[in-house]
Structure formats: structure tokens, C-alpha cells
Amino acid sequence: xSGRLAVVGLGPGDxxxxxxxxxxxxxxxxxxxxxxxxxxxxxxxxxxSRHPSDNREEAARAAEALGQTAQGVSVAVVSGGDPGxxxxxxxICEQIATGPDTWRTLDVVFIPGVxxxxxxxxxxxxxxxxxxxxxxxxxxxxxxxxIERRLDAAAQAGFAIALYNPVSRARPWQFASAVExxxxxxxxxxxxxxxxxxxxxxxxxxxxxxxxxxxxxxxMATLVIVGTRETRVIERPGRLPLVYTPRWIPxxxxxxxx
Amino acid sequence: xSGRLAVVGLGPGDxxxxxxxxxxxxxxxxxxxxxxxxxxxxxxxxxxSRHPSDNREEAARAAEALGQTAQGVSVAVVSGGDPGxxxxxxxICEQIATGPDTWRTLDVVFIPGVxxxxxxxxxxxxxxxxxxxxxxxxxxxxxxxxIERRLDAAAQAGFAIALYNPVSRARPWQFASAVExxxxxxxxxxxxxxxxxxxxxxxxxxxxxxxxxxxxxxxMATLVIVGTRETRVIERPGRLPLVYTPRWIPxxxxxxxx
Numbered sequence: 001x002s003g004r005l006a007v008v009g010l011g012p013g014d015x016x017x018x019x020x021x022x023x024x025x026x027x028x029x030x031x032x033x034x035x036x037x038x039x040x041x042x043x044x045x046x047x048x049s050r051h052p053s054d055n056r057e058e059a060a061r062a063a064e065a066l067g068q069t070a071q072g073v074s075v076a077v078v079s080g081g082d083p084g085x086x087x088x089x090x091x092i093c094e095q096i097a098t099g100p101d102t103w104r105t106l107d108v109v110f111i112p113g114v115x116x117x118x119x120x121x122x123x124x125x126x127x128x129x130x131x132x133x134x135x136x137x138x139x140x141x142x143x144x145x146x147i148e149r150r151l152d153a154a155a156q157a158g159f160a161i162a163l164y165n166p167v168s169r170a171r172p173w174q175f176a177s178a179v180e181x182x183x184x185x186x187x188x189x190x191x192x193x194x195x196x197x198x199x200x201x202x203x204x205x206x207x208x209x210x211x212x213x214x215x216x217x218x219x220m221a222t223l224v225i226v227g228t229r230e231t232r233v234i235e236r237p238g239r240l241p242l243v244y245t246p247r248w249i250p251x252x253x254x255x256x257x258x
Numbered sequence: 259x260s261g262r263l264a265v266v267g268l269g270p271g272d273x274x275x276x277x278x279x280x281x282x283x284x285x286x287x288x289x290x291x292x293x294x295x296x297x298x299x300x301x302x303x304x305x306x307s308r309h310p311s312d313n314r315e316e317a318a319r320a321a322e323a324l325g326q327t328a329q330g331v332s333v334a335v336v337s338g339g340d341p342g343x344x345x346x347x348x349x350i351c352e353q354i355a356t357g358p359d360t361w362r363t364l365d366v367v368f369i370p371g372v373x374x375x376x377x378x379x380x381x382x383x384x385x386x387x388x389x390x391x392x393x394x395x396x397x398x399x400x401x402x403x404x405i406e407r408r409l410d411a412a413a414q415a416g417f418a419i420a421l422y423n424p425v426s427r428a429r430p431w432q433f434a435s436a437v438e439x440x441x442x443x444x445x446x447x448x449x450x451x452x453x454x455x456x457x458x459x460x461x462x463x464x465x466x467x468x469x470x471x472x473x474x475x476x477x478m479a480t481l482v483i484v485g486t487r488e489t490r491v492i493e494r495p496g497r498l499p500l501v502y503t504p505r506w507i508p509x510x511x512x513x514x515x516x
Contacts, residue, residue, distance in 0.1 A: 009376075009380075011277070015278065016277065016278045016279040016282075017277050017278075017279060017370075018277070018278065019269065019274060019275050019276070019277055019372065020273065020274045020275075020276065021274040021275060024274075082372075082376050082380075083380070083384075084376060084379045084380055084383075084384045084385075084386050084387055085376070085386060085387070086387065086505070087387075089379075089380070089383065089384035089387060089502070090384040090387030090388075090502050090503065090504065090505045091505070092384075093383050093384050093387075093490075093492065093500050093502035094502070094504060094505075096492055096500060097490060097492050097500075097502075104492065104493075104494045104495065104497075105494065105495060105496070105497075108500075110379075110380035110381070110383065110384070111380060112275075112372045112376040112377050112379070112380040113372065113376075114277065114340075114370045114371065114372060115376060118267075118340050118342060118343070118370040118371075118373060119370050121342045121347075121368075121370070122267075122340075122341070122342055122347070122368035122369060122370040123368070125342075125347065125351050125368065126341075126342045126347035126348040126350075126351050126368070127342075128342050128343060128392075129342055129343070129344065129345075129347060129348030129351075130348075130394075131391065131392060131393045131394060131408055132391065132392055133389065133390065133391035133392070133412070133417060134386075134389060134390055134391070135389045136388075136389060141505050141506035141507070142388075142506065142507045143507075143513075145513075146416070146507065149415055150389055150415045150416065150417065152415075153411040153412070153414065153415035153417075154391070154411070154412075154415070154417075156411065157407055157408045157410075157411035157412070158404070158408065159391060159408065159411075159412075232351075232355060234351065234354055234355050234362065235362075236362040236363065237362065237363060238363070239362075239363075242351050242354060242355075242366075244347070244348050244351035244352070244355075245348065246348065246352060247344070247348050247349070247352075247399050248399035248400065249399070249400045249401075249404065255401075255403075
């Protein structure tokens with residue numbers, strides 16, 4: 001008799017982004033696993049055990065959650081945003097791939113959520129309305145030259161770029177280096193959006209340009225969106241500007257890129 | 259006295275994906291605008307007017323919604339998935355950019371939702387867990403050679419690729435052509451996921467390979483995810499396989515790409 005494992009996306013940090021499907025999965029779980037600050041967002045329920053762990057213990061957390069599920073426990077593993085975007089879903093899959101064969105028979109569901117780039121984009125307009133990509137600037141699991149190669153490819157081909165994990169205490173120089181790299185391909189006036197803690201009381205969303213972006217404060221709770229050559233800013237009296245990338249592209253520019 | 263315009267993401271086609279924030283915005287609206295099939299998902303409320311329009315009338319729909327808002331009406335414009343991803347948010351911004359100055363003073367909010375690629379990825383594991391991109395295969399608003407250039411750039415640089423709008427009646431050959439293009443860069447065994455109508459009763463999710471992908475049925479309600487060289491498939495007895503892209507990348511491969 002085995003349990004069920006739900007890998008749950010909480011969305012950005014407020015319950016108004018939590019989907020009904022995710023809320024049901026959290027309520028049904030007997031045991032909750034996750035990075036401490038994410039787990040803290042889930043209201044306590046009687047009879048539910050809670051197992052917070054550190055940010056860097058994803059593999060161990062995934063293995064423990066699968067082991068509990070195999071023993072018949074109904075388990076939820078939580079991620080901020082969407083669990084499939086630079087988060088716990090891959091760690092769970094990696095453990096199933098390498099773990100006991102019986103883990104392949106378990107009932108495992110992944111419950112999507114609003115990932116950070118969508119929440120930040122919504123706060124400021126529609127900067128991701130044309131083709132776009134998501135790149136993690138963490139070089140813990142991939143080498144920095146590969147990240148540079150991807151930034152080159154994305155900027156040259158005209159993708160808007162969402163940068164996840166721009167900065168951490170252990171990675172202080174990577175964000176400024178990425179901005180420098182993008183300046184090889186994009187005009188200094190390309191709009192750049194910083195979204196910090198969207199949906200939380202200390203939310204802060206600012207708009208700057210690629211030229212000034214390296215001086216802007218970013219941290220682990222920040223998601224950065226870099227626009228394309230075509231991304232526009234609409235100034236509005238008394239409000240944040242709107243930033244959007246048009247859905248169409250001028251033929252001359254298209255020919256220059258292609 | 260002006261109203262308020264909410265540009266609302268409904269998520270995939272089931273209310274279990276509708277965020278509480280979106281539900282409140284829909285309930286508060288006096289007038290609802292959107293593509294007919296999306297509007298049909300919103301339960302009727304007394305006193306609310308409904309204004310369905312065709313898929314290709316996005317600019318006119320946006321202008322009408324803004325005009326109503328300027329007259330003091332509380333308006334919601336709905337999109338499936340997330341309004342900022344190949345949907346209504348950009349059409350609203352484009353109209354504000356070119357419309358009367360007073361439209362820049364309006365209270366406009368964008369409410370994010372779970373976009374199709376996140377819902378399809380969640381159904382099958384974690385294919386978007388590493389760097390990824392989203393490309394619309396519609397060449398209505400951009401020329402086909404530019405789409406090819408972006409597919410080349412994304413595949414060569416090792417991004418997983420979510421393909422929106424793969425096929426329509428007016429665009430019958432583009433999807434097969436995109437698959438051919440990707441085969442220049444990726445192995446024939448690269449996993450490809452077809453997700454149709456995720457969250458609806460007729461949902462269908464299948465996994466195939468790049469070699470066989472052009473023969474698979476796709477339509478306007480289908481979202482396709484093309485994996486990378488590193489994307490893995492875990493076969494499971496009696497269940498759909500799991501497909502995931504590891505978060506780390508082998509150094510030899512990284513050096514080959516960079």
C-alpha cells in the first residue's frame with residue numbers, strides 16, 4: 001500500500017496566487033517537505049508533519065519524500081512559483097531515475113503554479129509577449145561559459161530574457177557579468193525590469209535600461225527581465241510605466257536578425 | 259470617473275487552475291471581453307455584460323475594453339493560460355501606446371495565470387527544469403525565416419523549447435517544417451511532448467521523439483515541448499513515462515556547446 005506524492009507550486013508569495021488544485025493537494029497531505037521559507041507560507045493543519053530543509057538539500061529532500069510515499073504516506077513537496085522551473089520537480093525525477101525500481105510505480109503528480117517571470121511581467125505590462133526564454137544565472141550546476149553562450153544566442157536571435165537566480169552570496173559577480181555580455185548584442189536603452197518579492201508585502205518592481213542595470217540591487221528574491229530591441233516603455237502620469245514587447249516585428253528588423 | 263481594467267489569465271481550461279486573484283477580478287467586473295471559447299469558461303453572473311469576439315479581433319477588442327473603462331465601467335478581458343504569453347496583455351499595451359492620452363491614466367492590472375507550457379510540463383514531469391524558451395510558430399505577425407533562426411539558436415545553445423500555436427487551418431505546414439529544422443541540431447531520439455487540451459475532459463498527453471514528431475497530430479489546442487540533448491525519459495509500469503531535463507549538465511557537453 002503506497003501513498004501519493006504531490007510536487008506543488010505555491011506561485012509567488014501570496015495565497016491569492018495559489019491555485020485551487022494546489023490548495024487541495026496541500027490540505028490532503030500528511031507530510032509536508034520543502035525549503036523552510038516556502039514551507040512557512042503553508043498554513044499549519046492538525047495532524048500534518050512538517051519537514052523544512054535547506055535550499056541546497058534538494059536531492060536529499062526528494063529522496064526522503066519518495067521514501068515516505070513508498071511507505072504509504074500522502075506527501076506534498078512544495079516549491080515557490082512553479083515546481084518545474086528551476087525547482088523541485090527535476091530533483092524528484094532525478095531521484096526516481098536513480099532510486100529503487102519500486103519508486104517508478106508510485107503515484108506522483110506535479111501541480112503547476114504561476115512562475116516568477118509571469119508574475120513580474122504582469123506587474124509591468126507584457127514584456128514576455130513575444131518569443132522569450134528563461135535562463136538561470138546560477139553556475140553551481142553548469143559552467144559559466146555555457147551561460148554566456150546562451151545569453152549570446154538569446155539576445156542575438158531577439159528573445160526577451162528572464163533571468164532567474166541573478167545573485168546570491170556565493171555568486172556575487174555573475175549578474176553584472178551577464179549584463180555586460182548582453183550589452184554586446186542589445187542597445188544600451190533596452191528596457192530591464194527588476195521584480196523583487198512580487199506578491200509579498202515588501203514587493204518592489206523597477207524599470208531601468210541595460211546601460212544602468214548592473215548598478216541595480218538584485219538578490220535571491222529578484223527576477224530580472226531583459227527586453228528585446230523592440231520592447232517599448234509607455235510612461236504614465238502617477239503610475240509605474242508599462243513595458244511591453246509587441247507581438248509583431250518590423251520586416252526590416254526581421255531580415256536583419258535572420 | 260473612470261473604471262478599472264483587469265486583463266485576466268484563466269489558466270488551462272479548468273477552474274482548478276484559476277487563481278483566487280483571477281476569480282475575484284472576474285466576479286468584480288461589470289463587462290467581460292474575450293475570445294468566445296475563453297469567455298465560455300467564465301460562469302455567468304447577474305448584471306454582467308458579455309462581449310465575445312473572434313480570435314483575430316484582438317486589437318478591436320482591446321480598444322473597446324479600454325473605451326468602456328474610460329467611461330467608468332469595471333472591465334475584465336480574459337485570456338486562456340497567462341495573458342502575457344502570446345495573448346491579450348500585449349494587445350492592451352499596444353492600444354494604450356497608440357490611443358488617446360487619457361488611456362494612460364486608467365487603472366489597468368494584469369493578472370497572471372498558469373501558461374500552457376507549465377501545465378503540459380507538469381503532466382509529464384519536468385522537461386523545462388533547465389534553461390528553456392517559448393516560441394510561437396505563428397507567422398502571421400513575424401516572418402518564417404525569423405522563426406527558423408530562433409529555432410536554430412535555441413536548439414544549438416541547449417534550450418528546451420516550448421512551441422505555442424504549432425498548427426492552424428491557415429498554417430498547415432509550419433509545424434512539420436519546424437521539426438525538420440530542429441533535426442539539424444538535435445538527435446532523432448530527443449523527447450518531444452504533445453499536450454492537447456490539458457485540464458479539460460478531452461486532455462491528451464503523449465511522448466514521442468523528434469524523429470517521429472512530424473507525424474503526430476497537433477492543432478490549435480496543442481502545446482509541444484521539444485527536449486534537449488540531455489532530456490531523459492523514465493519508463494514506468496502502467497503509467498505515463500516521466501520526462502525531465504536534468505538541472506546539471508556534464509562538463510564535456512557544456513564545453514562542446516560553448
